[in-house]
Amino acid sequence: MEGLKVSDANLVVYVHPSKSKKVSEAILRELGSLLFKFSETFDGVLLAYDVNILSEVAKILPGIHPYLGVRLKAKLLLFYPKPDMLLEGKVVKLGQQSIHVIVLGFSSAIITEEDIREEFIYKVKHGQEVFASTSHKRHKIKVGTIIRFLVKSFDEEILHISGSLVPVHTGSIHWLDKNLEDCSHTNRSTKKRRESEGRGEMEEHDKVMVDGETFSLNIDHQIKKSKRRRRSEDSC
Structure with missing residues (x-):
């Protein structure tokens, strides 16, 4: 899934x-307060961190309450969804006009009716709401389905994503992974078959050309032979 990155950072807490x-406890508490919040400094939502304190000697800052500045080296796991990125999430609610998704267990996303491509038709089957594809009968989206969707926008304050299922490479991950692989295999087979047919046509073409050239040589030989025969007859 896109939208995740690991960054190395030099920090002062x-x-x-x-x-x-x-x-140490104070540092972990301070970093813990940043979890699952968007940070402009990190340009993303902090999901996890691994900290290494560079020095046990802290710098005392002047002021009424002289805070201690502790230098750290940290490895940060960040979530930074951008427009046109592909994300994955679990469908938690589905209705005729929208699909609601949870990404990574904390960020909510919504895909509205105008952002669901036309091949998906809303149905209620056996009391269960579902978006079923009219092009591929096994391609269905219902509550519990893990889907891949395109990011349209991201609200950094409430960590809410607006998504889209318009691109053909979005939808149920289970169906996409299986069928995209089959399509790739089919495309490779078709390409090989076309290349083989092309080589066959070239070979046939070469054969005709060779036969044509041989035939021409035979004609030339016959013409020369006929000329020699006529000269012999004239001399007689």
Whole structure:
């Protein structure tokens, strides 16, 4: 899935003097407060981190409450959905006018009716709401389906995504992964068959050309032979 990245960051965490005896706990608490929130500094939502304290010596900052500045080196896992990226999520609610999805267990997404391609028709089958494809009868989207969709926009404040199922490479992941592989295999087979047919036509063409050339040589030989015969007869 797109929209995930790992970044290396050099950070400075400011710790209150009252936490000077438990600096490690204070640092983890400070970083923990940033989890699942969008950060402009990181340009993404912090999902996880791995911290390495570079020095046990902290710099005391001047002020009424002299905070301690602790330097860190951290590896950050960030979620940064951008327009036209492909994301994956689980359908949690489905209606005639929209599909609601949860991405990575915390970010909600909605795909409205105008962003669902025409091949998907809303149906209620055996009491269950479903979007079924009219082009591929096994391609269905219902509650619990893991889908792949395109990002249209991302609200950084409430972590809400607006998505689209208009592109043909979006829909049920289970169906896409199976059938895109089959389509690729079919395309490769078709390409090989066409190349084989092309080689056959070339060989046939070459054969005709060779036969034509041989035939021409035979004609020339016969013409020369006829001329020699006429000269012999004239001399007689």
